[in-house]
């Protein structure tokens with residue numbers, strides 16, 4: 001198992017259709033020092049998605065080789081496709097001085113929490129199940145079959161909220177974004193995140 005240098009990692013999970021991607025985009029616009037890790041996936045690109053920007057799109061064989069090479073901090077099968085966060089992707093962002101957001105599913109979140117207990121985990125909830133269903137249908141990116149499967153999974157995923165450090169309800173985008181910003185600020189002030197600062201301070205005492 002590879003190891004990672006200490007730093008700020010924020011895990012953001014939600015059932016699909018909760019507005020997670022919109023919220024994270026708004027957060028990034030306000031915080032130029034945070035980047036989202038680009039995951040690998042075996043799912044096909046959707047319209048408007050670019051390889052290397054939204055995902056690294058790879059075939060199953062390549063993904064399985066990466067698993068064998070121990071390239072992933074976490075990986076999971078989500079709706080029949082592989083998704084994974086590579087060590088290399090996170091490291092290159094941190095080497096450039098960025099804090100990193102992992103927009104990953106609940107299975108991946110659990111793996112990261114185990115590997116990096118200091119990571120700050122955030123779960124985003126829809127205000128209601130009806131609103132979630134409406135958002136998924138309105139998005140128009142997935143077939144009826146996929147939408148139904150995602151709705152079936154949503155309740156199971158939402159039950160996992162109890163394992164996260166923070167829970168944000170995305171009823172109003174501005175409020176949810178402010179909540180997310182507050183969590184990022186608090187996460188950066190956690191003792192573990194401030195350890196290097198304390199050590200430097202003591203060195204110079």
Ligand code: 5GP
Nearest residue numbers: 039040075076078083084085103104105108
């Ligand atoms: P989508 O196909 O809609 O882009 O993503 C489907 C689900 O996979 C979402 O919940 C998304 O957060 C999750 N996902 C995206 N990248 C990763 C990853 O690297 N690891 C894991 N475990 N889940 C991911």
